[in-house]
């Protein structure tokens with residue numbers, strides 16, 4: 001693994017897409033722990049909320065069930081994201097579980113920020129609301145509609161954990177869930193942010 005990384009770095013110093021094997025978008029070197037954590041199997045979801053007349057949402061791989069009766073789930077949301085403050089204010093969220101043919105939708109919600117664009121303006125994604133009012137994607141594989149019960153921010157962490165009680169859930173179509181793989185989401189490394197060794 002190390003040999004492969006070093007040779008990619010030497011060969012492709014000026015190729016931003018090769019650099020993504022070595023650095024995050026913000027120039028942090030991807031380390032051994034990152035690579036081990038990449039081996040956790042995760043789905044891809046669009047976590048949404050609605051506040052004061054507007055919809056908010058982001059792609060989230062860090063979503064999991066944490067209790068079975070009643071059903072609780074948890075989603076980890078970056079403090080820097082646009083969605084974060086609105087999830088807290090709204091007090092509810094939707095989890096739209098993507099199907100394996102929806103990488104494009106994951107990129108749409110995961111590679112753009114509501115700080116800059118309204119991701120809900122896209123015409124080919126259709127939305128509904130169930131119990132809470134969170135946007136539920138009609139063409140997702142399945143959805144969870146959740147009432148926010150707690151938010152925990154691990155000290156020093158860059159994400160907050162939003163814990164929700166599932167108050168409605170449904171399968172929307174046949175298919176398999178989209179599994180997260182880093183290479184499905186190419187990004188350009190911001191070379192100016194790379195710290196020299």
Ligand SMILES: Cc1cc2nc3c(=O)[nH]c(=O)nc-3n(C[C@H](O)[C@H](O)[C@H](O)COP(=O)(O)O)c2cc1C
Pocket residue numbers: 044057058059060061062063076077078080081082083084106107109110111112113114115159180185
């Ligand atoms: C497949 C995929 C999975 C992601 N998983 C998460 C996640 O679990 N939590 C998170 O905070 N950001 C995650 N992100 C990044 C956010 O979706 C991304 O930063 C997004 O632009 C934030 O949007 P917002 O600023 O409109 O909230 C993921 C991105 C992708 C492409």
